[in-house]
Amino acid sequence: MTHEIQITEPVDLCLPDGRLNPAAVGWSRKPLHRSNLRGWGRNKRWEYWGVVTPAHILGVVASSLDYAGVNSLYLLDRVSGKEIAVDATVPLARGAVLPDRSGTGRVSVSGGGVTIDIDQNPEGTTVRAHGGGLEVDLSMPSVEGRDSLGVVVAWSRSRFQYTVKDVGRPVHGRLVVNGVEHVIPERGAYATLDHGRGRWPYSATWNWAAGADGDRAVQLGGKWTDGTGNTENGVFEEGRLHKIGADLRWEYDRGDWLKPWRITGQGVDVTFEPFHERVSRTSLGVVAGETHQCFGRFSGWARASDGRKIDLDGLTGWAEESHNRW
Secondary structure, three states: OOOOOEOOOOEEOEOOOOOEOHHHOOEEOOOOEEOOOOOOOOEEEEEEEEEEOOOEEEEEEEEEOOOEEEEEEEEEEOOOOOEEEEEEEEEOOOOOEOOOOOOOEEEEEEEOOEEEEEEEEOOEEEEEEEEOOEEEEEEEEOOOOOOOEEEEEEOOOOOEEEEEEEEEEEOEEEEEEOOEEEEEOOOOOEEEEEEEEEEOOOEEEEEEEEEEEOOEEEEEEEOOOOOOOOOOEEEEEOOEEEEEOOOOEEEOOOOOOOOOEEEEEOOEEEEEEEEEEEEEEEEEOOEEEEEEEEEEEEEEEEEOOOOOEEEOOOOEEEEEEEEEEO
16 A cells, blocks of 8 residues: 555645655645646646547547647547547647646647647536547536546656546537537536646556446556555545555456456456457657557446445446557
8 A cells, every 4th residue: 555645735746946846746636736847858748538428439639748749539439339530740749738737727739630629617628629520519517526636646856747537527518520410418428537747757658447427436547656655546436536545456468458457456356348449559759659548347346435345337438558658
């Protein structure tokens, strides 16, 4: 088990010289960090929204890696299995706007055939995007008293990451696919945010799993946090986060990604059964990566803060392995 510190007051991620602020290391129930990154070349900033509906799974990525913006739209038709994937690389991340606080301000990226605009305020978040025959117009209203999971993970004073995982947000809106409109129902659809700001090592590998269904949600990570003393693991029940302070064991078959995955450890016993694999590869010289993101259903349990086992059977979401040189 780790011994993680809960952050309860606003804090700067970095000291004035750009190094990690030791007071920022820990976890929070709502976004409290200001990502005042300095310098150029190793900074990574991104917003990822993943949306699961009864008919579709959507992914929207807006990012700046300093020397490039890597932005994308992805859509899976859960009935036909057809995919739309539109990837855009913008040299030097020209024009990218990514605010230093999660949940506030405007996110804007454009280029390479992809345009993404995200507006964030206390009432909620809107995502509007288009590219490759896909149009996105979504609203994710805020829910008073609902927790997210913010974590600062430190490899050193010069290499660190702040992430906010907001899993299972309510969502409504519409998708237009090659001129055909699809309305996203307010029931049975869930949105998940991955807000990331940090200074990463050149080579990194991570696991991430997230799933939601009604009043339950789960957020699990691995590899990138192992041995740091902090984790991004937690389970949500009726909007309340139960933080799990343990490194987890991930077992899956790299020869057959659609076989069941096992995620276990102190306080977690989860099986994930995929129904679709998405493969994403990037090869841009200094920037390269490969991600296997599987969509599927969870079963098993995760332990609440009071010792109860929270049933995760039937949650829908994803589990992934990603390796990046960036």
